[in-house]
Amino acid sequence: MPASVTEQFAWFSWCRSGFEPELAAELQARCAGSGLHGYARAVRDLGFVQYIGESAAQLEQLDPRQLIFARASFLQHLHLSGLDPNDRLGPLLESLPDAFPGQRFGRLQIEHADSDSGRPLSSLARALGNALRGELRRRGWLDPSDNDRKPRLHIGLLSGNEMVVGRAQSAWGPAWPGGIPRLRSHPDAPSRSALKLEEALLVLLTDTERETWLKPGMRAADLGAAPGGWSWVLAHKHHVQVSAIDNGPLADSALATGLITHLREDGFNWHPAKPLEWMVCDMVEQPIRVADRMATWLREGWCRRSIFNLKLPMKKRWDETQRCLDLIQHQSGRSIELRARQLYHDREEITVFAG
Ligand SMILES: C[S@@+](CC[C@H](N)C(=O)[O-])C[C@H]1O[C@@H](n2cnc3c(N)ncnc32)[C@H](O)[C@@H]1O
Numbered sequence: 477m478p479a480s481v482t483e484q485f486a487w488f489s490w491c492r493s494g495f496e497p498e499l500a501a502e503l504q505a506r507c508a509g510s511g512l513h514g515y516a517r518a519v520r521d522l523g524f525v526q527y528i529g530e531s532a533a534q535l536e537q538l539d540p541r542q543l544i545f546a547r548a549s550f551l552q553h554l555h556l557s558g559l560d561p562n563d564r565l566g567p568l569l570e571s572l573p574d575a576f577p578g579q580r581f582g583r584l585q586i587e588h589a590d591s592d593s594g595r596p597l598s599s600l601a602r603a604l605g606n607a608l609r610g611e612l613r614r615r616g617w618l619d620p621s622d623n624d625r626k627p628r629l630h631i632g633l634l635s636g637n638e639m640v641v642g643r644a645q646s647a648w649g650p651a652w653p654g655g656i657p658r659l660r661s662h663p664d665a666p667s668r669s670a671l672k673l674e675e676a677l678l679v680l681l682t683d684t685e686r687e688t689w690l691k692p693g694m695r696a697a698d699l700g701a702a703p704g705g706w707s708w709v710l711a712h713k714h715h716v717q718v719s720a721i722d723n724g725p726l727a728d729s730a731l732a733t734g735l736i737t738h739l740r741e742d743g744f745n746w747h748p749a750k751p752l753e754w755m756v757c758d759m760v761e762q763p764i765r766v767a768d769r770m771a772t773w774l775r776e777g778w779c780r781r782s783i784f785n786l787k788l789p790m791k792k793r794w795d796e797t798q799r800c801l802d803l804i805q806h807q808s809g810r811s812i813e814l815r816a817r818q819l820y821h822d823r824e825e826i827t828v829f830a831g
Contacts, residue, residue: 547655582626704730
């Protein structure tokens with residue numbers, strides 16, 4: 477069967493495997509809210525969702541940075557199938573000039589899903605990337621070295637003989653394949669949860685915000701702190717003084733920072749005597765109860781900014797997400813910005829910034 481190359485415009489978004497229905501519901505709701513006509517195509521456990529629309533210009537009315545359940549997104553232009561394993565790149569190279577007339581890209585990103593069917597494609601993605609990068613540069617379609625001021629060319633490998641091709645603006649998110657940051661666990665970190673807060677600070681804040689909003693000597697509270705991963709990130713990496721609220725014990729490496737005070741209190745009752753710069757919260761509780769407490773902190777001015785987790789229920793997770801974020805928006809009593817994302821290090825939960 478010869479290769480088939482079809483023009484197909486869609487938002488193509490990678491997500492956590494199993495969360496395709498949530499991302500499809502979110503895309504449907506946000507696109508409808510932006511007056512976009514189209515439909516979401518999702519298959520459970522594949523690790524991606526497509527929202528098929530009419531044209532790139534029409535789809536671009538959506539800002540993919542708003543998406544909570546997408547790790548990364550690009551605007552798909554082409555769908556290629558039936559590719560010959562001996563010549564996967566030929567049909568692609570032939571179709572690129574018509575799909576992106578006159579476009580020179582700053583970076584090439586070949587990705588695959590973070591799912592059972594997607595992960596085995598990683599070495600093929602690497603090999604195709606190496607071959608294609610050289611060829612695109614030779615033809616002048618890609619800058620000689622990575623350039624984040626220009627659009628990126630994205631290729632999503634769906635199987636050994638099928639791929640989607642699209643483009644993304646660098647402002648839509650960092651150039652992490654599949655939206656997955658490569659963070660290494662620190663040997664002193666009290667828990668793997670530390671990576672979750674590290675990722676949240678990278679994904680939910682800009683570089684400038686991180687520099688100005690997290691300074692040595694600032695004060696924070698960590699609700700549900702034990703064994704101390706999040707407190708340790710704030711203290712060890714940012715030199716922030718932390719009140720760590722939890723009945724459970726803190727790891728020695730957290731206490732050894734000298735910047736963490738352990739308070740055996742109930743995170744739903746305790747509040748600081750004086751306003752703090754930050755409050756972070758990783759308490760395992762019903763999301764609506766956590767959302768209500770976060771809104772109280774913001775309304776009372778006990779903290780200026782917050783990062784917290786909402787553990788999602790088994791069903792109707794998109795509905796519950798909206799319910800919690802609406803509650804915070806309406807009950808915090810001031811105009812706040814909410815940014816939410818299901819991070820790579822999040823499982824059945826999302827992480828929210830409020831400030
Ligand atoms: C997922 S763990 C937190 C992990 C921590 N963020 C870290 O990085 O190591 C959840 C913690 O919330 C605490 N927790 C649950 N309900 C709480 C409450 N009402 N008050 C204080 N802590 C609570 C639990 O004791 C548990 O240690």
